[in-house]
Amino acid sequence: MMKRTVRSDFGEVSIRHQGVVHAKVIHGVEINLEKAEVYHSLVEYLTKGEMHCTVIDLTGISGITPEARDFLQHKSSEWGKTVAVALVTNTFTARVLANFFLSVNKPSYPVKVFTDSLDAQHWAKNEYFKFTTRAAS
Numbered sequence: 001m002m003k004r005t006v007r008s009d010f011g012e013v014s015i016r017h018q019g020v021v022h023a024k025v026i027h028g029v030e031i032n033l034e035k036a037e038v039y040h041s042l043v044e045y046l047t048k049g050e051m052h053c054t055v056i057d058l059t060g061i062s063g064i065t066p067e068a069r070d071f072l073q074h075k076s077s078e079w080g081k082t083v084a085v086a087l088v089t090n091t092f093t094a095r096v097l098a099n100f101f102l103s104v105n106k107p108s109y110p111v112k113v114f115t116d117s118l119d120a121q122h123w124a125k126n127e128y129f130k131f132t133t134r135a136a137s
Helices: 033-047 066-079 092-104 117-136
Strands: 004-007 011-017 020-025 052-057 082-088 111-114
Touching (some): 011 033, 020 033, 020 117, 033 052, 033 066, 082 117
Parallel strands (some): 020 052, 082 111
Antiparallel strands (some): 011 020
16 A cells, blocks of 8 residues: 655645544644635545545644534545544643534544544554454455
8 A cells, every 4th residue: 555645734634554544733723614625635535435544633733613623524424434533632621622522423433532643543543454354244
């Protein structure tokens, strides 16, 4: 599998491992609807529409608009190619808010919040492996 990275005005999206997309937001960026749409199109491009897990590093994000959040949640669920999502954050407040958001807005796939990016990557790879194992049987 070829490793690929695409950069945009909000950060970068890459594939480093089979079935796992990594997204990192540039420090201080707020994700609005336009950036969310670009992000989703980059994921579609990199994955070639195949099933995948995503690790999103939110440590630098300054915020996300409600429109962008709704778009990303609904688009991922409707698209049906997302196996699981790992969110990485480095602040207690962001972690609490993410967990609260997930308890209220339950996506159609597993989502877990991490403070360590390596733990998040390991979990995402494991979720993808479990998915491919189930799909093969």
